[in-house]
Amino acid sequence: MKLNVKEYEEKMKKSISVYKEELAGVRAGRANISILDKVTVEYYGAPTQITQMAEVKVTDPRTIAIQPWDATTLKNIEKAIIVADIGLQPQNDGKVIRLQFPQLTEERRKELSKQVSKMGEEAKVSIRNIRRDANDKCKDMKKKSEMTEDEQKASEKSIQDLTDKYIKELDEITAAKEKEIMAI
Secondary structure, three states, rough: OOOOHHHHHHHHHHHHHHHHHHHHHHOOOOHHEEEEEEEOOEEEOOOEEEEHOEEEEEEEEEEEEEOOOOOHHHHHHHHHEEEEEEOEEEEEOOOEEEEEOOOOHHHHHHHHHHHHHHHHHHHHHHHHHHHHHHHHHHHHHHOOOOOHHHHHHHHHHHHHHHHHHHHHHHHHHHHHHHHHHOOO
């Protein structure tokens, strides 16, 4: 009986998905609403995402405007952005909060590029850990005589092929993000 690689493939896909979400939070000099995804505001006793309590839009390539539906929450939103330490200083005019994305310096671009590269390596490690778990499962099944040596080798090859495929995808995603950062 060969190992069912579907569950391991799903885990690898999930790792890629998490990596893409993390990358969306990397500020590349352009206004990107996803930078606010992890910022929550205390609203009627519950932590609430800004996008659920305000109109959030990109007004120009370097500016995000946040206009709360309830004007009394303006100060709380401003405070939450400062506390979240996303690297942007909110500007509150009493009706709208604006977030200005500064022009990236060459040094900052290189830092961001290194950060993206490091995040890519961490994602690769999680993919390799999934491969290791699958291989351990194969060895365990072989030990319990649930699979033959040939089936073990075939299963391990399937897992390695999946690992190679998803590592390659990670490399492509990382290279595209680094290119985006350096091109701005």
